[in-house]
Amino acid sequence: MTFKYENVFLSNVSTIVGPLESKGPLSRYYDMHYDNLYCGMNTWEQAECRMLIDSVNMVLYKANKLRNEINLHISGDLLNQIVSTNYASASLGIPLIGIYSACSTSVLGMIIGSNMLDKNQISNCLVSTSSHNNGAEKQFRQPVEYGGPKKKTSTFTTTGAASLLLTNKKDKVRIESATIGNVVDLGIRDSQNMGAAMAPSAASTIFKHLKETKREINYYDLILTGDLGIYGKKILKEYMKLEYNIELNNYDDTACMIYDLDKQAVNAGGSGPSCLPLVFNSYIYPKMLNKEIKRVLLVATGALLSSTMVNQKLTIPSISHAISLEVTDDIF
Amino acid sequence: MTFKYENVFLSNVSTIVGPLESKGPLSRYYDMHYDNLYCGMNTWEQAECRMLIDSVNMVLYKANKLRNEINLHISGDLLNQIVSTNYASASLGIPLIGIYSACSTSVLGMIIGSNMLDKNQISNCLVSTSSHNNGAEKQFRQPVEYGGPKKKTSTFTTTGAASLLLTNKKDKVRIESATIGNVVDLGIRDSQNMGAAMAPSAASTIFKHLKETKREINYYDLILTGDLGIYGKKILKEYMKLEYNIELNNYDDTACMIYDLDKQAVNAGGSGPSCLPLVFNSYIYPKMLNKEIKRVLLVATGALLSSTMVNQKLTIPSISHAISLEVTDDIF
Numbered sequence: 001m002t003f004k005y006e007n008v009f010l011s012n013v014s015t016i017v018g019p020l021e022s023k024g025p026l027s028r029y030y031d032m033h034y035d036n037l038y039c040g041m042n043t044w045e046q047a048e049c050r051m052l053i054d055s056v057n058m059v060l061y062k063a064n065k066l067r068n069e070i071n072l073h074i075s076g077d078l079l080n081q082i083v084s085t086n087y088a089s090a091s092l093g094i095p096l097i098g099i100y101s102a103c104s105t106s107v108l109g110m111i112i113g114s115n116m117l118d119k120n121q122i123s124n125c126l127v128s129t130s131s132h133n134n135g136a137e138k139q140f141r142q143p144v145e146y147g148g149p150k151k152k153t154s155t156f157t158t159t160g161a162a163s164l165l166l167t168n169k170k171d172k173v174r175i176e177s178a179t180i181g182n183v184v185d186l187g188i189r190d191s192q193n194m195g196a197a198m199a200p201s202a203a204s205t206i207f208k209h210l211k212e213t214k215r216e217i218n219y220y221d222l223i224l225t226g227d228l229g230i231y232g233k234k235i236l237k238e239y240m241k242l243e244y245n246i247e248l249n250n251y252d253d254t255a256c257m258i259y260d261l262d263k264q265a266v267n268a269g270g271s272g273p274s275c276l277p278l279v280f281n282s283y284i285y286p287k288m289l290n291k292e293i294k295r296v297l298l299v300a301t302g303a304l305l306s307s308t309m310v311n312q313k314l315t316i317p318s319i320s321h322a323i324s325l326e327v328t329d330d331i332f
Numbered sequence: 333m334t335f336k337y338e339n340v341f342l343s344n345v346s347t348i349v350g351p352l353e354s355k356g357p358l359s360r361y362y363d364m365h366y367d368n369l370y371c372g373m374n375t376w377e378q379a380e381c382r383m384l385i386d387s388v389n390m391v392l393y394k395a396n397k398l399r400n401e402i403n404l405h406i407s408g409d410l411l412n413q414i415v416s417t418n419y420a421s422a423s424l425g426i427p428l429i430g431i432y433s434a435c436s437t438s439v440l441g442m443i444i445g446s447n448m449l450d451k452n453q454i455s456n457c458l459v460s461t462s463s464h465n466n467g468a469e470k471q472f473r474q475p476v477e478y479g480g481p482k483k484k485t486s487t488f489t490t491t492g493a494a495s496l497l498l499t500n501k502k503d504k505v506r507i508e509s510a511t512i513g514n515v516v517d518l519g520i521r522d523s524q525n526m527g528a529a530m531a532p533s534a535a536s537t538i539f540k541h542l543k544e545t546k547r548e549i550n551y552y553d554l555i556l557t558g559d560l561g562i563y564g565k566k567i568l569k570e571y572m573k574l575e576y577n578i579e580l581n582n583y584d585d586t587a588c589m590i591y592d593l594d595k596q597a598v599n600a601g602g603s604g605p606s607c608l609p610l611v612f613n614s615y616i617y618p619k620m621l622n623k624e625i626k627r628v629l630l631v632a633t634g635a636l637l638s639s640t641m642v643n644q645k646l647t648i649p650s651i652s653h654a655i656s657l658e659v660t661d662d663i664f
Contacts, residue, residue, distance in 0.1 A: 001403055001404055001427040001454065003453055042644075043644055045640055045641065045644070046644070071333055072333055072512065076432070078413075079638065079640070080412040080413070080638045080639070080640060081410075081412070081432065081434065081636065081637065081638040082432045083636070083637075083638045083640065083641050086515060086636035086649050086651075087636075087641065087646070087649060089514075089515040089649070089651075090515045090516070090517040090649040092515075093514055093515075094514065095333040095512040095513065095514050096512070096513070096514065096515055096651060097431070097433075097440065097444065097512065098431060098432045098433045098440075098636075098651075099429070099430060099431050099432065100408070100413065100414045100430045100431065100432040101429075101430045102413065108429065108430075112429065112444060115447065115448055115451075115453055116447050118451075118453075119447075119450075119451035119453070121335055121447055121450075121451070122333065139640075180404065180427040180428070180429065181427065181428070182421075182425055182426065182427050182428065183418060183421040183422040183424075183425075183428055184422070185422040304413065304415070304418035304419075304430075305413065305415075306411065306412045306413035306415045307412070308377055308411070308412060308415065308471075309377065309415050309419065312374075312375055312377070312378070314419070317418050317419060317421070317422040319418075319421075319428060319430075
């Protein structure tokens with residue numbers, strides 16, 4: 001399902017990260033970081049909640065808006081019952097749409113908001129996501145303190161939160177179109193190789209987006225997937241070539257950008273719903289404002305497993321959602 | 333945030349229930365039931381997934397539609413990472429928006445779909461929810477086999493799945509308006525008294541809906557909350573009177589309708605995201621088709637806790653979303 005928009009603009013962004021991310025290659029681009037994984041709270045879950053609230057406050061501050069001027073908050077995270085979102089929302093007091101689409105949550109949120117904005121059903125909305133490495137490890141795998149070994153195909157859940165403000169008031173970057181993905185399951189069972197599980201869903205959504213917008217792949221200056229990691233990225237490129245005869249050239253994966261894969265012990269790269277928006281908001285969006293990059297397709301990729309289903313030896317379904325952003329050079 | 337719609341219609345509904353529900357007072361109104369909680373599958377989670385798929389197939393069959401004629405599926409459930417939805421979607425193959433709003437999921441899904449339909453961004457969508465008593469007990473409390481005693485204020489997660497088809501093609505019942513709720517947290521910590529946690533959020537959303545539509549409470553023939561249960565229902569009536577001076581008369585709660593509270597051992601009533609849509613789809617919607625009831629406000633109530641947050645002794649935030657349906661007697 002592909003939507004075209006005329007009337008949706010990206011007005012402001014924010015990024016809050018944890019200690020490891022703040023030492024990564026994008027260090028200087030983040031708005032704020034915590035030196036401690038607890039972020040001044042008592043538990044990992046409450047720390048994630050803290051960062052999510054920070055990211056909302058930060059984007060509101062930058063946009064010079066009060067909470068009661070915001071029509072809607074669309075948010076999601078990885079924790080069971082998306083509690084970071086729900087507990088943050090109790091103190092934010094903005095009408096909430098809670099969504100779950102694993103690591104593709106950020107783009108799904110942008111799509112739901114863009115559809116409402118394009119037809120003036122709302123005049124602005126916040127879209128947020130968060131994740132916390134230790135919270136995710138404890139929930140999906142083993143507490144970090146157990147020191148369990150990891151496969152080199154595993155990814156490292158990013159600690160951070162990112163928010164962005166969408167409006168129907170003209171601005172320098174606009175949301176141009178978007179494609180909602182289908183769930184794809186090609187039979188991968190290894191939860192330490194989620195890049196392999198997600199790559200076919202990314203391919204399916206990119207292909208669908210190009211087909212439904214009648215575009216060639218080189219229409220975009222940059223195609224950015226979420227968290228395939230180094231192995232998943234390679235699979236996606238090969239799969240696109242073999243399955244659809246499409247060469248992915250102007251392409252990168254935010255899992256491979258957020259950490260220094262040679263020096264930081266993250267195996268195949270970053271992951272988590274905050275990975276893509278942290279890289280986009282901090283590093284790519286400013287390049288769009290400077291007109292270094294004019295057309296970007298964000299393809300957020302989500303592995304829809306739970307530890308319950310992994311324990312039942314089921315395969316891992318995945319979904320990817322895509323959104324196209326472009327510089328509105330005609331008006332500035 | 334309240335939306336008004338001109339162009340959104342309820343075209344078809346389906347209901348699938350488990351053994352206990354099929355012996356309840358609405359027995360004769362459901363489309364299908366399973367006599368066994370496994371529904372022919374190996375686990376509770378897979379059983380829930382099975383019912384969700386059944387409910388989609390049933391509504392498509394009634395509507396004489398193929399899956400590839402459906403633009404969008406909006407769905408959510410209670411399980412961690414909404415796996416019933418995500419695993420069902422892998423076999424359904426319809427573009428998916430996954431949402432989480434606990435037991436208020438059904439109405440949130442209807443709102444997201446209605447916003448897109450009203451402006452012809454899509455021409456139809458399916459909205460589904462599911463829940464499974466044993467799956468929910470295992471995840472949120474203790475496996476049923478442990479036989480732990482329950483407080484009389486506790487509710488019983490309904491086993492079932494419900495789907496409905498929304499379109500922008502004129503039909504006998506239309507979606508007239510909707511209100512997205514805020515998260516409310518008045519400090520309840522007892523996860524066996526979710527009615528008390530959710531009642532203030534239901535009150536807040538009903539009040540906001542009436543204010544933003546400039547309506548009196550008696551505009552509606554029936555106001556139906558989701559799963560407050562007998563104690564939460566009483567709290568809501570008292571709270572509405574005390575806080576807003578509003579008398580809730582034409583009012584009921586689906587938690588109190590889905591089971592025989594005198595004969596079935598469910599304590600304060602039903603709950604779960606499927607509770608409200610099972611009652612509405614099977615019992616209230618036919619009354620609207622017969623014009624026995626013309627204007628209904630559905631107020632789905634969700635307790636946004638997780639067992640992790642309950643173990644951390646945190647309070648229980650809640651959210652309620654409201655949607656107004658009315659008989660379109662001018663055209664039939």
